[in-house]
């Protein structure tokens with residue numbers, strides 16, 4: 001890293017080894033409260049969340065069952081799973097909300113910062129069966145089913161299968177700033 005960044009941003013990463021320590025109910029609520037304070041286009045707040053903590057095994061197992069096999073292998077130790085949704089239309093006029101997924105991402109960014117501040121970690125996932133989740137939770141067409149998230153405290157990487165454990169300590173690669181930033185024509189990016 002070549003420039004200083006805030007501790008809440010720096011400390012965030014996506015672990016796969018979670019401790020089975022329960023997340024305090026107050027902290028669960030704080031995660032969603034932080035998400036709800038994100039900016040959104042016309043203050044639409046298009047995000048919705050379906051979640052389960054392990055203390056509610058039926059819903060937890062339902063959410064776990066939506067994941068692809070690779071993700072199931074490590075998510076099963078996480079004490080909480082979230083499914084994220086975004087409304088495709090503005091409630092007020094039913095016009096398409098092009099920025100709904102953008103706004104959901106902002107909400108998850110807030111949730112990540114809140115989690116980091118409370119010693120918790122999120123691991124977001126695209127690897128799940130969208131249609132299975134839609135049917136299981138009877139999600140209306142109006143909502144995009146976007147990601148799933150494992151949440152919890154850090155666990156011991158020794159609990160992971162060999163191939164996944166290696167990923168836990170891998171170098172965090174980032175594109176250099178001079179390859180993502182430009183102040184002129186698109187041509188200058190090349």
Ligand SMILES: Cc1cc2nc3c(=O)[nH]c(=O)nc-3n(C[C@H](O)[C@H](O)[C@H](O)COP(=O)(O)O)c2cc1C
Pocket residue numbers: 012013014015071123124125126127128147172
């Ligand atoms: C939208 C999204 C989908 C992701 N899907 C998966 C996934 O299905 N399985 C997985 O193990 N990690 C998944 N990740 C985690 C990324 O691989 C991870 O964020 C990236 O490698 C950067 O690492 P870091 O979050 O530790 O900085 C996903 C992350 C995002 C934001």
